Amino acid sequence: MPDHHHDSPDPALASLIADAIEQADELPDLDAVRAEVWAADLVALAAEIDPEGPAAVVEALAVAGGSGPAAGLWAIDAVSDLVDLGDPALEPAPTWADQLLTSICEAAWIVGDWRGDSAAFRFVDAADERHVLVLDLVPGAGDTGETIGEATVGPAELLDATADESAGLKSRSVPAPELAERVARAMRSTSEPSASFVAVGRVVLARLSSFGIDDLEPPVWIEPDVPALPERDPDDDAWAADVVRRALGEPLTPDALDPAAVGAAAATLRAAADTDDELAQWLAASVGPIDLDESDADVVLAVLAAAVAPASLMPLTGDARQAVLELEFADWLGAVLGVVRAGTGTHVDPDVLVDHVNRCPEVTSTIPKSDRARVAWAFAVAVEAWGPLGVVDPDNCLTDFGAAVLPAALVRAWQPI
Numbered sequence: 403m404p405d406h407h408h409d410s411p412d413p414a415l416a417s418l419i420a421d422a423i424e425q426a427d428e429l430p431d432l433d434a435v436r437a438e439v440w441a442a443d444l445v446a447l448a449a450e451i452d453p454e455g456p457a458a459v460v461e462a463l464a465v466a467g468g469s470g471p472a473a474g475l476w477a478i479d480a481v482s483d484l485v486d487l488g489d490p491a492l493e494p495a496p497t498w499a500d501q502l503l504t505s506i507c508e509a510a511w512i513v514g515d516w517r518g519d520s521a522a523f524r525f526v527d528a529a530d531e532r533h534v535l536v537l538d539l540v541p542g543a544g545d546t547g548e549t550i551g552e553a554t555v556g557p558a559e560l561l562d563a564t565a566d567e568s569a570g571l572k573s574r575s576v577p578a579p580e581l582a583e584r585v586a587r588a589m590r591s592t593s594e595p596s597a598s599f600v601a602v603g604r605v606v607l608a609r610l611s612s613f614g615i616d617d618l619e620p621p622v623w624i625e626p627d628v629p630a631l632p633e634r635d636p637d638d639d640a641w642a643a644d645v646v647r648r649a650l651g652e653p654l655t656p657d658a659l660d661p662a663a664v665g666a667a668a669a670t671l672r673a674a675a676d677t678d679d680e681l682a683q684w685l686a687a688s689v690g691p692i693d694l695d696e697s698d699a700d701v702v703l704a705v706l707a708a709a710v711a712p713a714s715l716m717p718l719t720g721d722a723r724q725a726v727l728e729l730e731f732a733d734w735l736g737a738v739l740g741v742v743r744a745g746t747g748t749h750v751d752p753d754v755l756v757d758h759v760n761r762c763p764e765v766t767s768t769i770p771k772s773d774r775a776r777v778a779w780a781f782a783v784a785v786e787a788w789g790p791l792g793v794v795d796p797d798n799c800l801t802d803f804g805a806a807v808l809p810a811a812l813v814r815a816w817q818p819i
Contacts (some may be wrong), residue, residue, distance in 0.1 A: 412451055412452055412455075414451050415448065415451045415452055415455050415458060415459075418444070418447055418448060418451065418455075418459070419458070419459055419462045419463075422444050422459060422462075422463065423462070423463065425440070426463065432498065433498050433501070433529075433531060434498040434499075434501035434502050434504075434527055434529070434531070435505070435527070435531070435533045435555065435605075437498060437502070438502065438503070438604075438605050438608070439555050439601075439602055439605055441604075442601065442602055442603065442604035442605045443601040443602070444459060445459065445604060446600045446601055446603060446604070446620070446621075446622075446623065449620075449622060450600075450622070450623045498529070500528060500529075501527045501528045501529045501531070503608050504527045504528035505525035505526065505527045505533070505608075505609060505612065506525060506526060506527075506612055507523050507524070507525050507578045507582075507609070507612060507613070508524045508525065508526050508532070509523075509524050509575065509578065510522065510523045510524070510575070510576050510577070510578035510581045510582075511561070511564070511573045511574060511575055511576060512573065512574050512576055512581070513536070513561070513564055513571055513572070513573045514571070514572050514573070515571050515572070516751040516752060516782060516798060517752070517779075517782040517783075517786075518538065518539065518540070518541070518752075518778075518779050518782060519538075519539050520536050520537060520538045520539060521536070521537045521539055521581050521584065521585050522534060522535070522536045522537075522561060522573070523535045523536075523578060523581070523582075523609065524558055524561065525609060532557075532558040533555060533556065533557060533558060534554075534555070534556055534557070534558055534560050534561055535553075535554070535555055535602075535605070535606065535609055536553070536554045536555075536556070536560065536561075537550050537551075537552075537553045537554075537585055537588075537599070537606070538550065538551030538552045538553070539551070539584075539585075539588055540588075540721075540779060541775035541776045541778075541779050542591065542776060543728070543772075543773050543776040543777075545772070546591070546776075547587055547588065547590075547591040548584070548587070548588040548591065549588055549591050549592040549593075550585070550588045550589055550592045550595065550596070550599050550621075551596055551599070551721065552596050552598045552599065553596065553598050553599040553601075553602050553603075553606060554598065554602070555602045555605055561573075578613070579613055582610055582613040582615060583613075583615070585606075585610065586610060586615045586618060589606075589618055589621070590618070592621065593624075594624050594626060594720060595621035595622070595623070595624070596720065597623065599621050600621045600622065600623045603620040603621040604620050607620055626720050626723075628715050628716055628723065629715065629723075629727070630715075631712070631713075631714070631715055632727075634711070634819065636818060638731060639711075639731075639816040639817075639818070640816070640818075642731045642734075642735060642812070642816050643812070643813045643816040643817070645735055645739075645764050646735070646738075646739070646809050646812050646813055647813070649739050649743075649764055650739065650742055650743075650809050653806075653809040653810035653812075653813050654806050654807075654809075654810055655810075656697065656699030656700060656703060656810070657697075657699065659699050659803070659806055659807055659810070660802070660803050660806070661698075663792050663801075663802075663803035663807075664698045664699050664702055664803075664807075665698050666792060667698070667702045667790075667791040667792050667803075668698035668699075668701045668702050670790050670791060671685060671694075671701055671702065671705055671791070672694055672701070674790075675694060680719065681705075681786075681787060681790055683717050683718050683719060683722060684705040684708045684709060684712075684718075684722075684787055685701075685704070685705055685708075686714075686717030687708045687712040687713060687714055687715070687716075687717045687718050687722075688704035688705060688707065688708040688712070688713060689704065689707070689708075689713040689819060690704065690713065691704075691713065691714075691717075692704035692705070702791060702807065703807070703810060703811050703814045704814070705787055705791070706787065706791070706793070706807065706808070706811035706814075706815075707811050707812075707814040707815035708815075709726060709784045709785065709787065710726075710729075710731075710734050710784075710811065710812060710815035710816075711815040711816065712726055713819075715727075721783045722783055722784070724780070724783075725779075725780040725781075725783035725784045726780075726784055728776070728777065728780045729777070729780050729781065729784055731816070732759070732765045732766075732767055733759050733769075733777065733781075734812060734815075735762065735764060735765055735812070736755075736758050736759030736760070736761075736762035736764070736765040737755040737756075737758050737759055737781065738808045738809065738812055739758070739762055739764060740754075740755070740757070740758020740759070740761065740762055741754070741755070741758060741800055741804075741805075741808070742800075742805050742808055742809060744758075744800070745800070745805065746799075746800055746801060746802050746804075746805050747799050747800065748799060748800050749797075749798060749799050750785075750788070750794050750798050750799065750800055751782075751798055752777075752778035752779065752781040752782040752785075753774075753778050755778070755781045755785075756769055756774055756777055756778050756781070759777075788804065792804070793807060793808065
């Protein structure tokens, strides 16, 4: 007869456990860090399904492993170390068992590009194997502290890009304990962690514990609450579009834009839609949303306008959603009027855009110093399409196409709907 003393497991949890048991066959071939990352992601997914999910996963893997050197035992070792659910005796132990959670920090850096700063740590374990932990630091507004954005655990070579001038990265060495405390503060302020941070969160906690930081909870995925778009004011839109025309003249019509540049940008967007690249989120958020069978110019203008005035927040990632909600039409006016007036070849980065807002004669408001980093971050997120679409060149300098298409995109964003 069936056993009615135990509730049937959640179907999603049962599926996760089945996948984990199958994947565990490969665990002996991993190194300690990859095993930790695998286990951290598994536990985070289990916790998302059910608060008791991690314990259920460990129990199921133990049963799957049996008493011999079966795959489940390798998995339970990695999981148990990360979630502190006991220390099962494994015979034989995987080759990397002695290296689990032995990593110590060798060095730390602040690594930055035009999008913002990241905290980077390099660790070495008992087997003299090295890896890095990189966490994006997202500025808060006003007195609000930093939060954690994307998080990556990877090979030490991940930081080699800082030595490549073409990568546009700058790094400076900092005391590791100070940076660890900064990351801990940012973690405490993070209320809606990214999926990547949740996935490696237990590894992050394990690394921070090596600095004596033991009072943090692992990040938990929270389904984002997508707010409603603020109601558009037709009078404000008309006024803003008129400011563009008075400041820069009538923007070029779509068919007057450089056909080669427009064609290349539209091809990039159609490829993004085919591959589900993150760039495609702006297509989905555009008015309509835009039909990819429309003309090249209309497709490109729709995407550039979507960052200024999206038709829907639903398709956007959390960062993109927050960015477009924080940037007002005065910010876009100041930024675009400023870079277009500066002309082709002018360097464009988020700090430059903030400067243009504060110096724009058509914009009476200014961005206070306390909000500067946050607004710069919002611009960095909202203009990520500028590079792939050829608005700026690989050195982040305004192109001829960018100077022509940006005013047209603003007017498109503020057209009557």
